[in-house]
Amino acid sequence: QVQLVESGGGSAQAGGSLRLSCQVFGHTTMPLWMGWFRHTPGKEREVVAVIYTPVDDTYYADSVKGHITISRDNAKNTLYLQMNNLKLEDTAMYFCVADYSLRGSWYEVSKYKYWGQGTQVTVSS
Numbered sequence: 001q002v003q004l005v006e007s008g009g010g011s012a013q014a015g016g017s018l019r020l021s022c023q024v025f026g027h028t029t030m031p032l033w034m035g036w037f038r039h040t041p042g043k044e045r046e047v048v049a050v051i052y053t054p055v056d057d058t059y060y061a062d063s064v065k066g067h068i069t070i071s072r073d074n075a076k077n078t079l080y081l082q083m084n085n086l087k088l089e090d091t092a093m094y095f096c097v098a099d100y101s102l103r104g105s106w107y108e109v110s111k112y113k114y115w116g117q118g119t120q121v122t123v124s125s
Contacts, residue, residue, distance in 0.1 A: 002026045002114045004096045009119030012086050020081040020119060022096030030072060031098035034079045035059075037109065038092035039118075048094070049081065050106040059106045063089070086123045093118040 008020040024030060035050030049070035050059045058070055067085040072078065079096060097112035104111030 002031070002098060004098055004114055004116035006094065006096045006116045006119040009094060009121045011122045011124065014086055014088055014123055014125050016086050016123075017082070017084045018086065018121060019083065020094055020096075020121070022079040022081075022116060024077045024079070024098065030074055030077065030079075031100050031114070032102065033099045033106065033112070034072065035097050035106070035112070036070065036079075036081050037095045037097055037112075038090075038121075039095070040092045045095075045109055047107045047109075051079070052106075061107075083121070086121075088123050088125065091121060091123045093120050 003025040005023045008018060012018050030053045033052060036048040037045050038048050039045040047061050048064055049068060051070050051072060053072060069082040071080045095118045096116040098114040099112045
């Protein structure tokens with residue numbers, strides 16, 4: 001079925017920028033809901049940003065508003081997470097997620113059926 005492949009992670013200094021990409025395979029259209037979650041050891045997995053693709057409605061965790069932007073490119077079947085002015089607390093494994101259902105809440109881990117393998121982001125001073 002649907003496969004999500006992340007790329008673009010790596011190391012960056014605080015204040016720098018990274019752009020994560022998530023390419024969607026196995027379906028002719030973009031999923032209805034797509035987004036990014038992140039996880040660090042010892043903490044619960046948390047939502048970063050989500051996009052409702054039919055109208056490009058976007059939703060963000062309070063902690064990332066203002067320096068992280070989610071977007072999509074249907075022609076390339078790709079979801080992006082632009083991360084500017086990186087903070088040390090942005091260090092995490094970032095997962096691309098997708099779902100074709102209208103049910104569930106955007107911030108819930110359980111809503112998303114499809115998950116990528118993750119890409120590591122490490123921010124240092």
